[in-house]
Each structure stands twice: as structure tokens, then as C-alpha cells.
Amino acid sequence: MIEIAAGAWAGELARHKGAGLIFFDFLTAIDGPNGLRVVVRLTRPDGGGAVLLATRPEGPLVPTAAGVYAGAAWHERETAEMFGIVFVGHPGLERLLLPPDFVGCPLRKDFELASRAVGPWPGGAQVGGTRRAAPAGIPVGWAGADG
Secondary structure (H helix, E strand, O other): OOOOOHHHHHHHHHHHHHHHOEEEEEEEEEEEEEEEEEEEEEEOOOOOOOOEEEEOOEEOEOOOOOOOOHHHHHHHHHHHHHOEEEEEOOOOOOOOOOOOOOHHHHHHHOOOOHHHOOOOOOOEOOOOOOEOOOOOOOOOOOOOOOO
């Protein structure tokens, strides 16, 4: 994986496209231990090579790739919605998957999974007598989070 500064993102994508990596395979984000990263995979249509590029958003901002690869627009909409990354210069970051009144970024690690706390967690393991372990990501004190 090649790390690229956010400010050079669109220019590096254009450089790789000019080098023959004209197929835009996918774009997503990763919320890892060192923060968010946007990752893209570019390939040659003849199977002659591929590259994985990554950048760390500056704040929540990354320049759009849609001006270089038209197929990036849909992927950026999904990534913006699920991770809260703003793709600067994108032609239209309208919601794609979530309802209009949804609040939060469900694929980020800091998103609290409240639906797990509402009812019994079917994947909870028995701990001792009848006490069940709380599911991961549920703060202590929430309904159903007795562990």
C-alpha cells in the first residue's frame, strides 16, 4: 500500500491513471488504530498490475477522485455517509444508503451500537450462572449492558 498526502491525492490518482491503471476498482475507508484512512485500488484492464493507494484525511477532508475516475463518485458518496469523510469538490454527496434523519457514521469505531443494548444480545456468552457478557461497544449502564 502506498501512502499519499491528502493534498496530493487527486494528482497521484491522475499520475497512476496516466501510467495505465485506468480501471477504478474500489474506494473505501478504514477506521484503524491510527485513525481514518481512505483506500483506493486501481488496476489495468488487461490484468497487468494493480496498486493500492491510501491517504489520511486532513480533518475530515480529502480531495475528490471523481474528476479523475468517474466511477469514484458513487464510492465516495458511500464512504462519506458511512465514515463522515468529506470529499472536497465532489459533484454531489447526497445520501445513498441511510435515511435522511439518521445521525452518525455507522462504520466508525466511535459509533455506539445502541440496537445491541435494546434487547438481549443473542451472541452473548454465559458468564457464571445466568449473567451474560455485554456485547462489545455498549457502554456500561445502558439497557442490556449489565457486564
